[in-house]
Amino acid sequence: MPEIDYRNSEKTVYELSAVGRGTNLMPECDVPKTALPGALLRKDTETIGLPGLSELDVVRHFIHLAQRNFSVDGGFYPLGSCTMKYNPKISEACARSEGFAQSHPLQPDETVQGNLKLMHDLQEWLKEIGGFAAVSLQPTAGAQGELTALLMMRAFFRNCGETGRTQILIPDSAHGTNPASTTMAGFETLEIPSDEHGNLDLAALNAACDDTVAGLMLTNPNTLGLFERDIETIVRCVHDCGGLVYGDGANMNALAGVVRPGDLGIDVMHYNLHKTFGTPHGGGGPGSGPLGAGEKLAAYLPGPLVRRIDNVEKPDPGYMLFIPEKTIGRMNSHFGSFGVFVRAYAYILQHGAEGLKQNALHAVLNANYLREKLRGVYPLSHDRTCMHEFVLQGKIEGSSVRAVDISKRLLDYGFHPPTIYFPLIVPEALMIEPTETESKQTLDAFAEAMKAIAQEAVDRPETLHTAPHTTPVGRLDEVRAARQLKLREDDRKVKDNLNKA
Amino acid sequence: MDRVCERMREKKCVGILINPIAGMGGRVGLKGTDGMENQARALGARPAAHLRATETLCRFIQLMSQATDFPLRWLTCSGEMGEAVLKTAGIPMNVIEIVHTVTGKSSAEDTRRAVRGFMAQKVDLIVFCGGDGTARDICSVAGISVPILGIPSGVKMFSGVFATNPVRCAETMLAFLQNRLTTVQTEVLDLDEASYRAGEWKVKLYHAALTPFEPRYMQSSKALIENVDDTAIRAGIADYLLEQFQRETPALVFLGAGSTVKSVGDRWGIDKTLLGVDAVVDGECIGGDLNEQQILALLGRFKARKLVLSPIGAQGFVLGRGNSQLSPAVIRDIGCSNIIVIATPAKLAKTPVLRFDTGDAMLDRELAGDGYIRVVTGYRRRTLVKTML
Amino acid sequence: MNFLPHTETELREMLSTLGLSQLEALFADIPEHVRFPDLTLPSPLSQMELEAHLRKVAGRNANASSHECFLGAGAYHHYVPATVDYVIRRGEFFTAYTPYQPEASQGMLQAMFEYESMICQLTGMGVTNASHYDGATALAEAVRMALDLASGNRQKIVLSPAINPHYRETVRTYLHGSEVSLVGENTVPDELDSLLSQLDDQVAALVIQNPNFLGQFENITGIAEKVHQAGALLIVVADPIALGLFQSPGSYGADVVIADGQPLGIPLSFGGPYLGIFATRTTYVRHMPGRVVGETVDQSGRRGYVLTLAAREQHIRRARATSNICTNSGLMALAAATYLATLGESGLRKVAALCFHKSHYAAQQLAEKTGLEVNAHAPSKPFFKEFYVQLPRPVDEVNRILREEYGVIGGFDLGACYPGFERQMLIAVTEMNTKAAIDRLVDALVTVTR
Known part of the structure; x- marks a missing residue:
C-alpha cells in the first residue's frame, strides 16, 4: 500500500486544531452556580475531544471545503431523476424571517397562526396540483413519503379485513427505494418487467393482478423519462383486482400544471418539494416528501394536518391542527421540514398555475432538445418523445469506455456527471435531466462536450478511463474505503490536539 | 478483514494456463477436441490458442503500463502451456515462475498439476485459455477457492467463466487485480461430447466456479448505485424460502441442481450435492442425488412437499436439461404449484425467458403458466419472468 | 417567466430542431381528457410582493425572538454562532x-x-x-x-x-x-x-x-x-x-x-x-x-x-x-x-454549564418564591436544563397569561402526555435566558399562581 499523499488535501478540523486555541462566544454565567453532580460528569480525564480552532480557522476551513464542492449555483447538473434546478435566492431571505425560524413547534395553535396558514395553504395548493382529497406535509423526504403511503395501504387493508394482500407490484425500472420501503412496511415485492417501448408490460401486469395484491408503485413519467401511455388501463387493472396505486412523485416536475395524478386514478402519491418546487438539496438533505391521498386513503394520513376555520366575527380565518380520523400515526417529531415548506410556498406563490405549467413545458422541451442534439452520438435507450429526462447508453462503437468513464470525464469539462447505471434495465445507462432553468447555451455546450468525449473515447480511451483530471482528487479507491474502514479521525490526532479547557 | 488487508499489501499473483490444442476441433467440424487431437490435426487444424492468449496478454501489458504501477507475479507452466506466450507478450523472466514442467504432450493431468501449483502459491486469479473442457479440468482442482477467468478459445463455451473476447479479458484481468471487481459464483457446464457427436445435445453441469464479476449495480436510493454482493443475495433467497417454509411447513423439500440451489442448502447448513436432486426433511438431508424412483418413493411418504429449482443461465431451462430424474410423473406428483423457481438478479439479467421441456407438452404448458412465472430473486422479493415453450 | 431563460427566438429554434411548432405537442402521450387542467392557484407575486407577503405571514407567529422562550420538550432555543x-x-x-x-x-x-x-x-x-x-x-x-x-x-x-x-x-x-x-x-x-x-x-x-x-x-x-x-x-x-x-x-x-x-x-x-x-x-x-x-x-x-x-x-x-x-x-x-468546530471543547462545556446553572437557578427561585413543588415525582433526581413545576391552575391557562401579559412563551404541559402529571409544566432554561429574564418569569409565576 502506498503511503497517503496529503499534499493538495484540506486539513481536517483536528489537523488544524491547536491546544488552547478557541473561540469565546458565550456569556459569563450571570446566576449563582449550583454544584455539579460529580458522579454524572465526564471524568476529568475524559475530555470530549473537540478541536480547538479560532473563528478564522473555522471560516477558512469550511470555505476551502465549499470550494471543493460542485453545486447548482456553480454549474450545470444534468443529474437524471434528481431535478437539480435553480433554487431561488428569495426563498432564503423569506425562510429566515424570525417568525418562521424562531417559532417553537410545541407552541399553542393561536400563537403560530402564520405558520399554520402557510402549511394550510401549501396543503391546499398541493391538493390542487396533484388532484387529491387531502395532503399531509409530514414526511421528511421522498423515501419517507413512500414508506408512509405503504403503511397507509397496510392499515387500509387491515381495516377492510383483507389481510391476504401481501404483494406490492413494482416495475423493473423503479427507484431502488421502492422495494426497500415495501419490505419495511411488511409487504413482499413482485417485480414487473417493462415492454420494448419502456412502458410497463401490460400482459405481465394482468398476470400479476390477483387478490394477493395490495398495490402497485408506479413512477410516472417512469425512470426512463417516458410517460406511461397506458396509465389509465394500468390503474384500472390494479383497481379491478382490489389493489391501490401509489404514485412515486419524484418526477412530478414534468407534470405540474400538465396533468393531475389524482385525475389518472392514483390513490396516493408523494411530492418531492426539493425537486418540483425548487427547494435546495442541501448536499444531501433536508428534503420534504408531502403525501397526497385520494378519498380512500385520506383518513389514514399521518397528522397533524391543518384545518381552516372561518369565523364570521373576525376578518381573518383561524387555523388549527387536527389528526386524521384513522391516522397511521406520526412519522417524525413534529410537522416535517417546515423550513422547506416556506421555500416551496414561496416558489408556488411566485409561479402561479401558469408559471408551474410553463416550468413543466420547458423542462420537457430542454430534455427533448438535448436528446435530439445527442442522437447519433450515443445510443438512445428508447427513441420516442421523452418527458423531463431521457436515458442514453454510454457505449461507443470501437471503444472500451463505459458509462462511468464518460460521466467522470464530464467533470473535466465543468459539468456534473449524469446519473449512471440507472435505470437498471438499460445497460450502461446515462440518465440526463437538464431541468427548465438551463439556457440553450448551456445545453449546447453540454452537447458539445458529450460529442468531444465520444471522440476521445475512440482516440484516447485511457484519458477517459482515468478521468477526471481537473478535480481536487481523481477517482477514489472505493474498495480500500470499504475494506480499510476509516469513518472518523484517528484517535491519535484527536488526542494530540485536545484543547485543554 | 486483517487477512484481506494483508493480501492487499502483497504483490498480486496471476496463474496463466494455456491449453495449446483448445479450439482445434471446432475449425474442422469436430464437436470438441477431447480425445480427438490427432484426428483434428489430420483434418488440417492448427493450434490457435496461443494466438488468443498472446493477444490478451499484450493488451493487458499495454493497459498495465498506462495504469498506476503495481507489481505482479506470474505463475505458469513450461513451454506452450504458458511460458512461451508470456515471453512473446514481453513479460520479463524475473517475474515469471514455472510451477509445473510439462514433459511430452500436454494432458488434462498437466492442467490439474499446474492448478495445484498455483494454489500452493496462493494465486489471486487463474487465467486460462481454452474451452469448457479446460474449465472443468481446472475446477476439478480449484473448486471455488480461486477465481478463474477464461480467454475464449474452445469449441464449446457454455460455462459462465469466459470473457467475451481477448480485449475484454485483458480489461477484466486488470480491473480485478486492481480490486475494482468482485467475484461471483457461476457454473461450469459442458456438453457431453460423446452424445453430442452422436447428434444428441446434452448440457451437463459439472462444477461451481468463482469468476471476476463486473459489479452488477443496484440502486438503493435515487442515485446511489452499489455493488451487489452475490453471496448476500443468495443468502437472502435462502432466508426467504426458509421463512416461507416455516409458515407453510412442508414435510418434504426437494432441492434441485445447480449452484444457486446449492447455496440455499449451504445457508441452511445442509450438505447439498451440486449436481443432484436432494431431499430435505426436518432440516436434515435424507437423500442426495436421488433418482426418479427414489423421489417417487419419498413422495409416497410425505404429503406436503416443495421443489426448489433454478434455471440454467442464459438458456433458461428450468426442467428438461440435466435433471431428467424430475420426470413428468415426478412433477405431476409434486404438483406445479409446489415448485419454487429461484435465481439471482444477475442470472436473470442474462436469462430473459424461462423454458420447460419435460417431454410432456401438456405439463410444460401448465408449468409455463399464463406466459409469466414468479421467480424468487431475493429476500421477500420475486420477479415476474416470461416463459416460452 | 420567473426563472426560464429561453428567448422567443431560442424557443423557436429549439422547437424547430424537434420539428415542432408548439410546446404542447410534446405531451401527446398524456390522455387528452385530463391534459392541461385549469389549476386554481393564487395569482403569482413578484419577488418584492412575495417578500412583503411572507414577512406578514411570519409576523403572525409568536417566537423566541419576539418572546422570552422557556419551552423545550425536545426542541430548544440555543445560540447559533x-x-x-x-x-x-x-x-x-x-x-x-x-x-x-x-x-x-x-x-x-x-x-x-x-x-x-x-x-x-x-x-x-x-x-x-x-x-x-x-x-x-x-x-x-x-x-x-x-x-x-x-x-x-x-x-x-x-x-x-x-x-x-x-x-x-x-x-x-x-x-x-x-x-x-x-x-x-x-x-x-x-x-x-x-x-x-x-x-x-x-x-x-x-x-x-x-x-x-x-x-x-x-x-x-x-x-x-x-x-x-x-x-x-x-x-x-x-x-x-x-x-x-x-x-x-x-x-x-x-x-x-x-x-x-x-x-x-x-x-x-x-x-x-x-x-x-x-x-x-x-x-x-x-x-x-x-x-x-x-x-x-x-x-x-x-x-x-x-x-x-x-x-x-x-x-x-x-x-x-x-x-x-x-x-x-x-x-x-x-x-x-460548524457549530462544534466553532465552539470547540471549551465552548461546548460552557454552553452545557450555563444550561445547568441557569435551570437550577430558575428551579430554586421558583420553589423559593412561589412555593410550588419542583420535580414532584422525583425531587432528588439530578436534572440538566429542564424541570417541571406543579401549577395550581391548568398549564394552558397559565401560558396564555404569561404570553399575553409578560411576553413569555411558557413551558410544556406534561398532563397532555402523562396521566398523573396534570398541571405540571415542563420548563426549559438555556444559555439564551438571562438572569433578568428568569427573574421576570419567576415574578410572573408568583403573580399568576397566587
Missing part, C-alpha cells in the same frame, strides 16, 4: 446534491467525515452515520437495527415512558408493518427498575432517554450490564448539549446513541428541518442504517473521502433492519459540524 449560517448558506453546499460523485463533492464529504468524527467523540461511540431526518426517525431506525441484529428471533422492544412521546409514537408507526411489540411504556416514568423487569429473551433492545423527557438524569448504574445479560441492546436517546459536560452514553455501555442534533446550531424553525444523530459501536457498522463517509485515497495516492459501505447487508436483504433512507439531513449535519 454566526459562522454556522454563514457556512451553510454557501451555495456550494446549499445547492449541491448528495455527494454521490466523490471527485466533485470532496467538500461535503470531508465535512461529513468531520461531523462523524466529532459526534463519535461526543457520544463516546465508535461510528456515526451521516444523519437521519430527526431524533424520532433516528430512534425508529435504531430500533429496527436492534431487531435486525437479533435476526428476527426477538420481537419485543422495551421503551421507557420517559422518552419523548413523539419519538415513541414515531417508533410505533415505523413498526406498523411488523409483528414487533412495544412494552414498558405503561411503567412509571421515574422508575427504571420496573422497566428493567420487562427484560426477557424476547427483547431486542431497551431504550431510555438520558436526561429523560422530564429533564432528569436516569440512574444508569449497572443498567447496561442488565440489558446485555438479557441479550438485548441498550439504546440511549441523548441531549447533545448535555454531552458537553456529562458522561457519554458510550462510557456507560450504550450500544446505540441517538439524539436530535437541533441544539447544535439549528434554529427552532417550527420543528424542522432538524438533524437525526445516530452513533453505534464499531461492531455494528455493517448493520448501521444511512450513509456513512470514509477516508480513502485516489488513484495517485492523494487523500480523499467517499460514501462507503453502500452494499451493507441491510440494503440487499432489505428486510430486517432495512432502512430506505436516501435524502437525509446533510445540510443540518454540516451546521452541527
